[in-house]
Amino acid sequence: MTVRRPHPIEVRSYEVLRSRVDLSPMPPLWRAVAERVIHATADLEYAVDLVTTEEHLAQGWAALRAGAPIVTDEGMAAAGISAREAVCHAADPAAARMARAAGITRSAAAVRLSYSEVGPGAVWVVGSAPEAIFEIVARRVSPALVIGVPAGFVGACEAKEALRASGLPQLSNVSEKGGSAVAAAAVNALLYHEAARP
Secondary structure, three states, rough: OOOOOOEEEHHHHHHHHHOOOOOOOHHHHHHHHHHHHHEEEEOOOOHEEEOHHHHHHHHHHHHHOOOEEEEOOOHHHHHHHOOOOOEOOOOOOHHHHHHHHHHHOHHHHHHHHHHHHOOOOOEEEEEEHHHHHHHHHHOOOOOEEEEEEOOOOHHHHHHHHHHOOOOOOEEEOOHHHHHOOHHHHHHHHHHHHHOOOO
């Protein structure tokens, strides 16, 4: 396995980040995720906005290390995951047909298609569609981890609250902000942490 070598600009960015917010009291995986999200967004508020446990992150990290599939709710999140390919059925014509036939959103249909492909134990990454989170919870997909950080004024906070209440292993955030870049940064943090291990 090749160890990732960050670009000097990234190294300097982390130095600036660490001079502005002290995340050293956080457990290692939570800190890695928080730092990567803050680095990707230049938003220091994520230091207190992210909600998870080290145990949930460790479960997701172990699953990724073992080769678990990554499923995203849309193409932008998939494109932002730099170390692995992701399953994404958001643009699949079958998702559109299923959505029309079942009277559900395309995002919910994409979750159903993805689950039929990957089964339990995947890492689910939602950066855009609150409906995807509601479907993940309703379908009981038995995930290794759900990274649920959609942004928006309608449904996003409610979906994240439902995810936290579900008992599923999760990483979410409390506020209305979030998005694909945040979702991809969180999963990349776990993947990069994996690469840094001996």
